[in-house]
Amino acid sequence: MALQSFIEVKPDSHFPIQNLPYGVFKPEPGSPARPGVAIGDYVLDLSEIAKAGLFNGPILTGSDCFLQPTLNKLLAMGRPAWKEARATLQKLLSSTEAALRDNARLRQKSLVSMVIVMYGLVIVIGQAWFIGCGLLMLNLHLNFQGKVEMVLPIEIGDYTDFFSSMHHAKNCGTIFRGPQNPIPANWFHLPIAYHGRASSIVISGTDIVRPRGQGTPSGNSPPPFGPSQKLDFELEMAAIVGPGNELGKPVDVNEAADHIFGVVMMNDWSARDIQAWEYVPLGPFLGKSFGTTISPWIVTLDALEPFACDAPKQDPHPLPYLAEKISKNYDISLEVQIKPAGQQDSCVVTRSNFKNLYWTLTQQVAHHTINGCNLRPGDLLGTGTISGPEPASLGCLLELTWNGQKPLSLNGASRKFLEDGDEVTFTGCCKGTGYNVGFGTCSGKIIPSPSL
Amino acid sequence: MALQSFIEVKPDSHFPIQNLPYGVFKPEPGSPARPGVAIGDYVLDLSEIAKAGLFNGPILTGSDCFLQPTLNKLLAMGRPAWKEARATLQKLLSSTEAALRDNARLRQKSLVSMVIVMYGLVIVIGQAWFIGCGLLMLNLHLNFQGKVEMVLPIEIGDYTDFFSSMHHAKNCGTIFRGPQNPIPANWFHLPIAYHGRASSIVISGTDIVRPRGQGTPSGNSPPPFGPSQKLDFELEMAAIVGPGNELGKPVDVNEAADHIFGVVMMNDWSARDIQAWEYVPLGPFLGKSFGTTISPWIVTLDALEPFACDAPKQDPHPLPYLAEKISKNYDISLEVQIKPAGQQDSCVVTRSNFKNLYWTLTQQVAHHTINGCNLRPGDLLGTGTISGPEPASLGCLLELTWNGQKPLSLNGASRKFLEDGDEVTFTGCCKGTGYNVGFGTCSGKIIPSPSL
Numbered sequence: 008m009a010l011q012s013f014i015e016v017k018p019d020s021h022f023p024i025q026n027l028p029y030g031v032f033k034p035e036p037g038s039p040a041r042p043g044v045a046i047g048d049y050v051l052d053l054s055e056i057a058k059a060g061l062f063n064g065p066i067l068t069g070s071d072c073f074l075q076p077t078l079n080k081l082l083a084m085g086r087p088a089w090k091e092a093r094a095t096l097q098k099l100l101s102s103t104e105a106a107l108r109d110n111a112r113l114r115q116k117s118l119v120s121m122v123i124v125m126y127g128l129v130i131v132i133g134q135a136w137f138i139g140c141g142l143l144m145l146n147l148h149l150n151f152q153g154k155v156e157m158v159l160p161i162e163i164g165d166y167t168d169f170f171s172s173m174h175h176a177k178n179c180g181t182i183f184r185g186p187q188n189p190i191p192a193n194w195f196h197l198p199i200a201y202h203g204r205a206s207s208i209v210i211s212g213t214d215i216v217r218p219r220g221q222g223t224p225s226g227n228s229p230p231p232f233g234p235s236q237k238l239d240f241e242l243e244m245a246a247i248v249g250p251g252n253e254l255g256k257p258v259d260v261n262e263a264a265d266h267i268f269g270v271v272m273m274n275d276w277s278a279r280d281i282q283a284w285e286y287v288p289l290g291p292f293l294g295k296s297f298g299t300t301i302s303p304w305i306v307t308l309d310a311l312e313p314f315a316c317d318a319p320k321q322d323p324h325p326l327p328y329l330a331e332k333i334s335k336n337y338d339i340s341l342e343v344q345i346k347p348a349g350q351q352d353s354c355v356v357t358r359s360n361f362k363n364l365y366w367t368l369t370q371q372v373a374h375h376t377i378n379g380c381n382l383r384p385g386d387l388l389g390t391g392t393i394s395g396p397e398p399a400s401l402g403c404l405l406e407l408t409w410n411g412q413k414p415l416s417l418n419g420a421s422r423k424f425l426e427d428g429d430e431v432t433f434t435g436c437c438k439g440t441g442y443n444v445g446f447g448t449c450s451g452k453i454i455p456s457p458s459l
Numbered sequence: 460m461a462l463q464s465f466i467e468v469k470p471d472s473h474f475p476i477q478n479l480p481y482g483v484f485k486p487e488p489g490s491p492a493r494p495g496v497a498i499g500d501y502v503l504d505l506s507e508i509a510k511a512g513l514f515n516g517p518i519l520t521g522s523d524c525f526l527q528p529t530l531n532k533l534l535a536m537g538r539p540a541w542k543e544a545r546a547t548l549q550k551l552l553s554s555t556e557a558a559l560r561d562n563a564r565l566r567q568k569s570l571v572s573m574v575i576v577m578y579g580l581v582i583v584i585g586q587a588w589f590i591g592c593g594l595l596m597l598n599l600h601l602n603f604q605g606k607v608e609m610v611l612p613i614e615i616g617d618y619t620d621f622f623s624s625m626h627h628a629k630n631c632g633t634i635f636r637g638p639q640n641p642i643p644a645n646w647f648h649l650p651i652a653y654h655g656r657a658s659s660i661v662i663s664g665t666d667i668v669r670p671r672g673q674g675t676p677s678g679n680s681p682p683p684f685g686p687s688q689k690l691d692f693e694l695e696m697a698a699i700v701g702p703g704n705e706l707g708k709p710v711d712v713n714e715a716a717d718h719i720f721g722v723v724m725m726n727d728w729s730a731r732d733i734q735a736w737e738y739v740p741l742g743p744f745l746g747k748s749f750g751t752t753i754s755p756w757i758v759t760l761d762a763l764e765p766f767a768c769d770a771p772k773q774d775p776h777p778l779p780y781l782a783e784k785i786s787k788n789y790d791i792s793l794e795v796q797i798k799p800a801g802q803q804d805s806c807v808v809t810r811s812n813f814k815n816l817y818w819t820l821t822q823q824v825a826h827h828t829i830n831g832c833n834l835r836p837g838d839l840l841g842t843g844t845i846s847g848p849e850p851a852s853l854g855c856l857l858e859l860t861w862n863g864q865k866p867l868s869l870n871g872a873s874r875k876f877l878e879d880g881d882e883v884t885f886t887g888c889c890k891g892t893g894y895n896v897g898f899g900t901c902s903g904k905i906i907p908s909p910s911l
C-alpha cells in the first residue's frame with residue numbers, strides 16, 4: 008500500500024506525503040519567515056521540527072539550516088542533506104509514526120493551516136484540549152490573519168532564462184523574424200539563454216504593474232511611448248540550484264542533477280512591444296525585467312523522480328559536454344487560466360507539459376557552467392516558455408493569438424494581450440497512481456501603470 | 460590654498476583628500492573585511508573611526524553602516540549620509556584638524572599601509588613611541604602579510620551592462636553584421652543594455668580562467684569546441700547604485716544622480732568566438748559570464764563633480780523620460796596596458812576617456828527603471844566599452860585589431876587576442892589643478908583553461 012500520512016490529504020491534493028515541497032512562510036503577518044513543507048492543507052513548520060530535535064540524521068543533527076528565513080543554506084548542503092531531510096519528514100508524517108502524530112503540543116506548534124476555513128480545524132486536529140480556545144481564536148484571527156503568507160523561498164543571486172522549447176523558438180522566430188529559418192542555426196547546438204533580472208522576481212499573488220516603455224516607431228516618427236499594449240505571460244518552470252560550482256570549474260552534465268534542488272512554476276511576464284524594439288542586438292531587457300512570478304512551493308527532484316520520462320531525441324547529436332548518459336524530462340501537466348476583472352470564472356487558455364522541452368535541466372546546468380561561470384545556491388534557471396506542438400498547448404499569448412492577429416475569447420471577452428485586472432494563474436501537476444505530485448498555483452494580476 | 464591632509468600624499472597619487480574613494484579591505488589575511496577610504500598610500504579603517512565615535516553628524520551617529528563587511532548599508536542610506544560621511548572624513552584627515560592627527564593610538568589602529576615597503580613607515584608616522592616594535596613587526600610581517608587585501612566592496616544583486624559608446628556600437632556592428640547600418644535603429648533612442656552575470660564579478664587582481672565554449676561552425680561541421688581563441692578585454696566603467704527604487708516606481712532622470720553612489724573601473728572580459736555564435740537572438744551569455752573584474756575603489760560622484768563636463772549633444776532629441784535638465788559626463792582619462800607573460804614591461808594599447816560616452820549615467824538609471832524595474836543598493840551598471848573616435852582610443856582588442864585582422868605589437872610580441880599569461884591593467888584618473896582624483900588600477904591575468 009502507498010505511503011500515507013496521519014494528516015488528512017484529499018485525493019486531489021497536490022501535496023501528499025509523496026511530494027513534501029519546500030517553501031518559506033510567515034504563520035501570521037509580521038512573524039519571522041521560516042521554512043516549511045506542504046502536506047495536505049497544512050504547512051509543517053520546519054523550524055519547530057528542528058527545534059524539537061527531530062532532524063536527527065547524521066547530516067542535519069544540530070544544523071541551523073531550518074532556522075533561516077530562506078532555504079539557501081539547505082540548498083548549499085547538497086543532495087545527501089536533501090535525501091536525509093526527505094526521509095526524516097516522510098517518516099515523521101507517516102501514519103505509522105507516533106513522534107509527531109501523538110504529540111499534540113508539537114502538532115499545534117508545527118502544523119499551520121494554509122486555508123482560512125481550515126483554521127478551526129487545525130486547532131481541533133492539532134490540540135484536542137484546546138478546542139474552546141481554538142474556536143475563540145478563529146473568531147479573533149479571521150479579521151486580520153487571512154491565511155499563511157508565503158514569501159520568496161530563496162535569495163536569488165542570479166536568474167537565467169533558457170529558450171528550450173523548439174515549438175516556442177519556432178513560433179517566436181516566425182513572428183519576430185519571418186518564416187524563413189525561424190529557428191536560429193545555433194539553437195540545435197546549445198541551450199540558448201539570457202541573464203534575467205533577479206531583483207524583480209516576486210512570489211505568486213503579487214500584483215504586476217503594467218510597464219511603460221518605448222515601442223517600435225513607424226517611419227520617421229519618434230518611438231511610441233506609454234503603458235505596454237502587448238503585455239503577455241510566459242508559461243515556464245524554473246530549476247533551483249543547489250551547491251553550485253567554483254568559478255572556473257564546469258559541472259559535468261552527468262553530475263548536474265546533484266546541483267538541482269527542485270523546480271517551481273514561473274511566469275516570465277513579457278511586454279512584447281517593448282521587447283521587439285529593444286532586443287537587437289543584446290537581447291531582452293526592459294521587456295522582461297518589470298516582474299517575474301514564481302510559485303511558492305519548490306517540488307524536489309526526488310519527488311519528481313517517479314514522473315521522469317525520456318527527453319526527446321536530439322538531432323544533431325549534442326557535443327560531448329552536453330551528451331548525457333540518461334536524458335530525462337518529467338511528465339508535468341501544466342495549465343494556464345485567465346480571469347478577467349469582474350468575471351467570476353477563469354478560462355483555460357492553454358494546456359502544456361514540461362516534457363515538451365528539447366533541452367534538459369541537466370544540459371542547461373552543464374552548458375551554463377562550461378565556460379567556468381559559477382552557479383550559487385538559490386540561482387534560478389528558467390526553462391523558457393513551454394509550448395507544445397498543438398495550437399491549444401502554446402505557452403504565451405504572443406503564440407496563442409499570433410501576435411494579436413487571432414484574438415482569444417474568454418467567456419465572451421476578447422483578448423489579444425493582457426488587460427488591466429486580468430489575473431493569470433498557472434497550475435502544474437504530476438498524476439501518480441492514487442496520488443498527485445503538484446506545484447499548487449502561480450498567479451498574478453495586472454494592475455494599471457501609475458501616472459508619472 | 461587647496462585642502463590638504465596631514466598624511467603625506469605624493470603629487471601623482473590617485474588618492475588625495477579631494478578623492479577619498481571607498482573600498483572594503485582586510486588589513487591582514489584572515490581578518491574580517493571592513494570599509495575604508497584610500498588616502499595617499501594608506502587605507503583609513505572606517506570601522507575604527509566609527510568605533511571611536513568620530514562619525515558624529517546627525518545621520519551617521521550611532522549607525523553601524525561602517526561595521527559591515529560590505530558598503531551596501533551605506534549605499535542604502537542615500538546622498539545625505541554620503542555627503543555627511545565625506546564632510547566628516549575630509550575634516551578628520553585635513554592638516555588643520557587635531558582629532559586624528561594628534562591621536563597616535565587611533566592613527567596606529569585606523570591607518571593601514573597599502574604598500575609593503577611602506578609598512579615600517581606606517582608605524583613611524585602612525586605611532587612614534589612604537590618605532591622599535593614597528594620595525595620588529597616589519598620583519599615579522601613581511602613574509603606572510605604581503606599587503607592589504609582588497610575585497611569586493613559591495614554585494615551585487617544585479618549587474619547590468621549598457622552599450623553607450625557610439626564608436627563602440629558602430630565598430631562592433633560593422634565587424635559582426637557588416638558596414639550597412641552598423642548601428643541598430645533603436646540605439647539613438649534608448650541606452651541599450653543587457654543583464655550580466657553577478658556571480659562571476661571579481662575584484663582586481665583575481666586571475667581569469669580562459670573559458671571553453673562553442674564557436675561558429677563552418678559548413679555542415681559541428682561547432683568547434685575548446686578554449687576560446689578570441690579572448691578580449693572591454694574597457695568600461697560602472698556606476699554603483701545607492702538607495703534604488705521600489706518595484707513599479709520609475710526613477711526620474713533629473714533625480715537619478717541621487718541613486719548613484721560612485722563609479723569603478725570595470726573589465727568586461729569577453730570571448731568573441733563564443734559570443735558571436737551564441738548571441739542571436741537573446742544576447743551575450745557565456746561569452747561574458749566567465750568573469751568581470753572591477754577596481755577596488757569606488758570614486759564617489761561628489762569627488763568626480765569638479766571633473767563634470769557636458770555630455771554630447773543627442774540627435775534625435777531623447778524622449779521626455781530621458782531628457783534631462785543637465786546632461787553630464789566626466790572627464791576621466793583611461794588607459795589600458797597589457798603585460799605579456801615573461802616580459803618586464805607593460806605596453807599601452809589604448810587611451811580613452813569616460814566623456815566618449817553618448818548616454819549618461821543618469822539616463823541609464825532612468826531608462827532601466829522606466830518599466831518599473833527595481834534597482835537595489837549595490838547594483839552595478841556598466842557603461843559598455845568606452846571607445847573614442849580615434850584608432851588609438853578603441854576600448855577592446857576586437858576593435859583595435861579589427862577582429863584579429865590587424866595584430867598589435869607589444870614590445871615585439873604580436874597579439875590578435877589575449878594569450879595565456881597576459882596581464883591586462885586599466886588605469887583611470889581625473890587631472891585636477893595640483894591634484895588627481897584617480898581610480899587606481901583594475902587588473903587581471905589570463906590563466907589557461909583547466910583540462911576537463
Ligand SMILES: [Ca+2]
Nearest residue numbers: 168275391392
Ligand atoms: Ca522567457
Ligand SMILES: [Ca+2]
Nearest residue numbers: 693727843844
Ligand atoms: Ca560590455
Ligand SMILES: [Mg+2]
Nearest residue numbers: 275295298299
Ligand atoms: Mg520577467
Ligand SMILES: [Mg+2]
Nearest residue numbers: 727747750751
Ligand atoms: Mg564579463
Ligand code: NI
Nearest residue numbers: 165205617657
Ligand atoms: Ni543577478
